[in-house]
Amino acid sequence: MKIAVLGTGMVGQTIAENLSTAGNEVIMGTRDPSKTVSRTEPGSFGRPSFNDWKKANPNVQVKSYAEAAQQGELIVNATNGTATMQALEESGADNLNGKVILDIANPLDFSKGMPPTLTVCNTDSLGEQVQRKFPGAKVVKGLNTLTAPLMLNPGMLKEEGHHLFIAGNDEDAKQKVTELLKNFGWKEEQIIDLGDITNARGTEQLLPIWIRLMGKLGTPFFNFKIAK
Ligand SMILES: NC(=O)c1ccc[n+]([C@@H]2O[C@H](COP(=O)([O-])OP(=O)(O)OC[C@H]3O[C@@H](n4cnc5c(N)ncnc54)[C@H](OP(=O)(O)O)[C@@H]3O)[C@@H](O)[C@H]2O)c1
DSSP states (O other): OOEEEESSHHHHHHHHHHHHHOEEEEEEEEEEEHHHHHHOOOOGOOOOOOHHHHHHHHTSEEHHHHHHHHHSSSSEOOOOOTTTHHHHHHOHHHTTTOOOEEEOOEHHHHOTOOOOESSSSSSHHHHHHHHHHHHHHHEESTTSSSOOOHHHOOGGGGSSOOOOOEEEOHHHHHHHHHHHHTTTTTOOGGGOOSSSSGGGGHHHHHHHHHHHHHHHHHOOOOOOOOOO
């Protein structure tokens, strides 16, 4: 399958590497492909530079947002939450029309330091903003409540039966995302479908507690487990 991964940070790299290794044609979207590929500064959290990462993942193509979105049959949004609307506008509504967008972005504003605040909350969410702006796309919010390595390796936690959440208006799109998540190693019973895209408010608003838990626990390798 041709998959566009919009975003070149830790999430974009982790997802692109996994999907490419699994045999998909992965086209990464970025503002300026040649500038991005020539980045030699180390990545965040001890990750290699983008240039080194790209050398280790020669099959992943790096293109403009518009080219990536045009070629992708499925779109993964792994752009910075404060820039998501801009990145998707650059991608082009025509290139997103009719396609599933797995939206992993969180609308976090770090401009005033830690902890960040949400740029949208309570009565709206980034997921809804994306769905409203691109009504022809099928937005599914998901994976935004987990650190990137855990998204693709739920078994890395000793504790079993932890959960992730999805939300979106289109049932078929949520089914496609569920299949993708199962390929990442998630079991169906770990995936909680909260309902329509307004439920992105709930999962994006988990980030203030997620960030505080990371500080308290001293690690990003944890997840929510819902007990009934
Ligand atoms: N890090 C995690 O473990 C984690 C977990 C869950 C959810 N998330 C969410 O996933 C998203 C990606 O996180 P990340 O840590 O991988 O990377 P990030 O640093 O939050 O975002 C990097 C991406 O945002 C793009 N970007 C930044 N400013 C832009 C602008 N003005 N216009 C267009 N694009 C712009 C960058 O474009 P260029 O490629 O052109 O530089 C890059 O592709 C975020 O929304 C984050 O909240 C992250």
